[in-house]
Amino acid sequence: MSNPYAKLPGWAEYGLIPLINLIVAFLVAGLVVLLVGENPLNAAYHMINGAFGRGEYIGFTLYYATTFIFTGLSVAVAFHAGLFNIGSEGQAYIGGIGVALACLWLDRIAPWYVVFPLAILGSAFFGALWAFLPGWLQARRGSHIVITTIMFNFIASSVMIYLLTRVLKPMGSMAPQTRTFAEGGQLPKLDWLLSIFGMNIGTAPFNISFLLALLAAFGVWVLIWRTRFGYEMRTMGHSPGAARYAGISEARITIIVMMLSGALAGMMALNPIMGEQFRMQLDFVQGAGFVGIAVALMGRSHPAGIIPAAILFGMLYQGGAEIAFEMPAISRDMIVIIQGLVILFAGALENMFRPAISRLLARRRSSSLAPQPQNSGA
Numbered sequence: 452m453s454n455p456y457a458k459l460p461g462w463a464e465y466g467l468i469p470l471i472n473l474i475v476a477f478l479v480a481g482l483v484v485l486l487v488g489e490n491p492l493n494a495a496y497h498m499i500n501g502a503f504g505r506g507e508y509i510g511f512t513l514y515y516a517t518t519f520i521f522t523g524l525s526v527a528v529a530f531h532a533g534l535f536n537i538g539s540e541g542q543a544y545i546g547g548i549g550v551a552l553a554c555l556w557l558d559r560i561a562p563w564y565v566v567f568p569l570a571i572l573g574s575a576f577f578g579a580l581w582a583f584l585p586g587w588l589q590a591r592r593g594s595h596i597v598i599t600t601i602m603f604n605f606i607a608s609s610v611m612i613y614l615l616t617r618v619l620k621p622m623g624s625m626a627p628q629t630r631t632f633a634e635g636g637q638l639p640k641l642d643w644l645l646s647i648f649g650m651n652i653g654t655a656p657f658n659i660s661f662l663l664a665l666l667a668a669f670g671v672w673v674l675i676w677r678t679r680f681g682y683e684m685r686t687m688g689h690s691p692g693a694a695r696y697a698g699i700s701e702a703r704i705t706i707i708v709m710m711l712s713g714a715l716a717g718m719m720a721l722n723p724i725m726g727e728q729f730r731m732q733l734d735f736v737q738g739a740g741f742v743g744i745a746v747a748l749m750g751r752s753h754p755a756g757i758i759p760a761a762i763l764f765g766m767l768y769q770g771g772a773e774i775a776f777e778m779p780a781i782s783r784d785m786i787v788i789i790q791g792l793v794i795l796f797a798g799a800l801e802n803m804f805r806p807a808i809s810r811l812l813a814r815r816r817s818s819s820l821a822p823q824p825q826n827s828g829a
Contacts (some may be wrong), residue, residue: 628732
């Protein structure tokens with residue numbers, strides 16, 4: 452999407468500005484902690500320790516981060532084409548259907564490494580299918596993508612309730628969920644990865660979908676910055692008029708990009724369904740689609756920024772639970788406020804410090820380019 456401010460160097464755009472926004476967000480969060488009579492430094496210690504203090508905590512942090520990488524990439528792909536996809540939540544819901552169908556079909560007769568590729572295809576297909584409709588409505592009927600994707604979130608939630616109470620629920624069960632998958636529908640943990648560093652992930656559900664998330668991030672980078680289609684996407688996102696003048700079909704780009712965005716959101720379902728719950732339960736997405744918006748904004752819609760931003764929000768989720776346990780005065784709602792402040796400064800107020808940084812860098816550049824007076828000899 453177009454940027455109304457002067458272009459900054461990469462280290463300032465993708466490093467300095469997000470860092471300043473994050474520091475300010477945590478300073479304001481510290482004031483909130485003070486208001487409830489607690490020590491902000493203690494809260495910061497418990498958050499960092501709860502997220503990274505032990506191998507098990509790191510495992511939970513990376514488990515949450517895996518989910519946010521998928522949803523952050525989903526939002527970022529749409530951003531680059533000038534589209535604001537707020538439907539990652541619903542697309543992840545529907546993507547879960549593809550995961551559940553693959554597991555329910557093959558989990559008892561095939562190993563996980565056979566079921567997993569089919570679950571990937573199923574989640575991507577169902578997520579893309581759910582995103583196709585809003586994309587088609589905008590491309591062919593002029594419906595605004597923000598409105599339609601929000602509406603489709605609610606429709607997806609209703610579809611999930613129907614399926615889990617009427618279709619996929621096993622006979623005799625009262626819980627709105629599928630049956631527990633056999634071993635073929637359960638992803639192996641990545642305990643060997645952290646064991647290289649002498650850490651034990653314990654009960655943390657950190658699984659191989661993390662590696663798939665990293666592969667998806669690399670694939671998005673190749674697509675957007677190394678292919679002709681990615682160039683067309685960025686052209687349309689930066690200047691729709693220039694894209695039309697160049698003969699780029701806006702309708703084609705809109706539909707394909709939304710399907711790619713939906714496929715990435717749908718793949719998020721692999722992590723909780725096959726990696727933790729081993730069944731499809733109601734509300735397994737748990738707001739990850741909306742967190743993906745903040746992750747994409749903080750990561751500047753670049754995979755290299757989305758991965759650390761996702762780990763940051765994984766830290767907030769895991770470390771926030773530790774704060775709520777160690778400091779009872781700080782409730783779970785307070786943790787949501789802290790997360791909201793990070794989203795506020797990373798998203799709505801992301802350009803607050805940009806003008807001052809631009810002026811500072813411009814002055815440094817002009818002073819370095821100014822001719823230096825030469826001393827004349829006697």
